[in-house]
Amino acid sequence: MSATLKEIAQRVGRSVTTVSRALAGYDDVSEETRTLVRQVAQEMGYEPNIAARQLQKQRSDTLAIIVPTFGPRFSDPFFSELLAGLGNEAARHGFDLLVSTRPPGDDEQATYLKNIRSRRVDGFIIVRTRARDPRIELLQQHRFPFVAFGRTENELNYPYVDEDSEHGIRLVVEHLVQLGHTRLACLAAPPELMFARYRLRGFTETLQRHGMAVDPSLIVTGDLTQRQGRELAGQLLDRPNPPTAIVASNDLMALGAMSAAQERGLTVGRDISITGFDDIPPAEHAHPPLTTVNQPVYKIGTVVCQMLIKLILGQEIEQQQIIMQPSLVIRQSTGPAKPSEGRSDQ
Secondary structure, three states: OOHHHHHHHHHOOOOOOHHHHHEOOOOOOOOOHHHHHHHHHHHHHOOOOHHHHHHHOOOOOOEEEEEEEHHHHOOHHHHHHHHHHHHHHHHHOOOOOEEEEEEEHHHHHHHHHHHHHHHOOEEEEEEOOOOOOOHHHHHHHHOOOEEEEEOOOOOOOOOOEEOOHHHHHHHHHHHHHOOOOOOOEEEOOOOEEEEHHHHHHHHHHHHHHOOOOOHHHHHEEEOOOOOHHHHHHHHHHHHOOOEEEEEOHHHHHHHHHHHHHHHHOOEEEOOOOEEEEEHHHHOOOOOOOEEEEEEHHHHHHHHHHHHHHHHHHHOOOOOOEEEEOOEEEOOOOOOOOOOOOOOOOO
8 A cells, every 4th residue: 555645754754745845846845855755755655646646736747849750750869869868857857758749830730739728738848949930939829838949030038958050060160171171061951940050050151261162052951861861962972073071960961971972982081071960879880980069969958858847837947048069079980181172172
């Protein structure tokens, strides 16, 4: 038989109210007391009445993330890392994480609206923000709690965490220029995604700062998949005057580009340099290991989750908008341009 709050309170020498608030994770109970109460509750086999507790609090203790994706198959290590950060932090605070996928569009909006009206969840995590994002506009209209991973161009006032994509690509281009590359191609992300605009701007402006012309024919847009990266890189490499370096907007497209190069008998890091962005686990174990931009995706997931839970509990968020700085991770997929290539016209 499950222990009661009163029995736990007698064991730890605290009031029933303190025990209840400790188990609910309230900050007005010390961390020492919360730890003690949870440990004793576990030892005594305490099982909370979830339905009663949720009814009393008028909360579902559930956070939601609707991942925008196309097609029936979904596998992206970037999101796996993000979901791990979100899920672990949610569990630490006694919240569940509801994960679903929807393609951008009317069905996606309808799903948000359904959850808002039913109060099935307490708040949303928004990912891969768009330049003009109807999800954010909808949630603001209904005054429903949310925190986003990313910014928008219309500068809506909402809580978010983002990484400095523009700075990250600048680090990549500077690295390639220092290696002697002057003919750089870019595998860009879909322009409706806000991070795509930052990364493309970092690419073009860094080239221009070095007095190098930007060749629009060397900027191609892909859907952030490995398959698309392979196809687009193959098209670039089959040109009469191919690039000597390819800057991809994410690691999956970069890994696809590496496959395209190797299929053409090129040695990545010697005959062609290729870079990614995100530093997903497969990047380090690719052949050769991928030079990329590391953004702390797990940490971002943790911070976003913390901010959302504070919003739901009515607690103050010290910093509403956070920009994290990425770092360049240099591996073997980049190397010096060959003398004849390094002096080609952009």
